Amino acid sequence: MPFPWVTIVRWVLPELISTVRNIKKQQAAPSSPHEDDLTSRIEKLEKALELQSRINEELSTQLQQVQKRLQILTFVALCGLILTAVALAVLTFK
Numbered sequence: 001m002p003f004p005w006v007t008i009v010r011w012v013l014p015e016l017i018s019t020v021r022n023i024k025k026q027q028a029a030p031s032s033p034h035e036d037d038l039t040s041r042i043e044k045l046e047k048a049l050e051l052q053s054r055i056n057e058e059l060s061t062q063l064q065q066v067q068k069r070l071q072i073l074t075f076v077a078l079c080g081l082i083l084t085a086v087a088l089a090v091l092t093f094k
Contacts, residue, residue: 012065012066016059016062019058019059023055026051
């Protein structure tokens with residue numbers, strides 16, 4: 001059953017990789033040493049938390065899409081298996 005894995009590799013993995021790369025780029029931004037003020041640190045933490053929650057929502061949406069595709073592909077595979085069993089039964093008992 002290679003089709004679900006091909007689907008995951010083609011559509012889901014590139015999205016996940018780009019999301020992780022964007023996170024790393026945003027977190028790797030250099031900070032100046034003059035930002036010792038408490039309010040600026042709190043604002044940076046709030047922005048980081050907002051970014052993480054947005055990324056978390058995107059990843060959960062992508063995971064739901066993968067689960068939905070996997071359910072559909074499993075259903076199609078089971079229907080194919082049932083049709084194959086019926087065809088074999090018809091050929092055997094004919």
